[in-house]
Amino acid sequence: MSIEVDVTIKLKHGVADPEGENTKKALNLLGFKRVRGVKSMKTFRIEIEPEKADGEEEEEVKKEVEEMCRKLLANPVIHEYEIQVVKSERR
Amino acid sequence: MSIEVDVTIKLKHGVADPEGENTKKALNLLGFKRVRGVKSMKTFRIEIEPEKADGEEEEEVKKEVEEMCRKLLANPVIHEYEIQVVKSERR
Numbered sequence: 001m002s003i004e005v006d007v008t009i010k011l012k013h014g015v016a017d018p019e020g021e022n023t024k025k026a027l028n029l030l031g032f033k034r035v036r037g038v039k040s041m042k043t044f045r046i047e048i049e050p051e052k053a054d055g056e057e058e059e060e061v062k063k064e065v066e067e068m069c070r071k072l073l074a075n076p077v078i079h080e081y082e083i084q085v086v087k088s089e090r091r
Numbered sequence: 092m093s094i095e096v097d098v099t100i101k102l103k104h105g106v107a108d109p110e111g112e113n114t115k116k117a118l119n120l121l122g123f124k125r126v127r128g129v130k131s132m133k134t135f136r137i138e139i140e141p142e143k144a145d146g147e148e149e150e151e152v153k154k155e156v157e158e159m160c161r162k163l164l165a166n167p168v169i170h171e172y173e174i175q176v177v178k179s180e181r182r
């Protein structure tokens with residue numbers, strides 16, 4: 001029994017993304033001419049121990065993960081994040 | 092008009108993920124005791140210029156992006172990847 005949450009950390013609009021830009025250049029040089037842009041992002045898949053037996057605590061878990069983002073995972077100056085529960089099941 | 096594809100590059104099962112492990116430890120130390128595990132992944136959002144007017148080329152685009160993974164984005168020794176078309180629309 002576990003809950004899996006995907007946290008995607010991406011750069012805010014307007015923040016330079018050299019990794020994405022260089023990936024785009026490399027892809028273009030390799031012959032993928034249709035690539036117009038690449039954005040790099042980081043994803044953490046977090047496995048959380050559920051407290052309740054059923055799937056009713058999804059909202060609580062989302063709030064907890066948001067706190068993780070604020071405290072550790074994301075830098076509010078340059079990052080924005082998306083939280084998505086990908087698996088919430090009993091085994 | 093553009094097609095956006097998300098490529099998620101993750102480590103194969105059994106490959107050490109020190110970034111994920113250390114993130115887990117840090118979260119536990121910060122008081123998030125319910126975190127059982129963290130896996131780190133990389134995502135590239137690739138914007139591709141469509142060749143056809145409608146959305147019928149999704150399969151073609153997926154194949155092209157798979158080639159990008161093989162040639163540049165992923166290391167087949169340690170990585171596996173997922174390709175997902177996130178947006179395919181006319182503007």
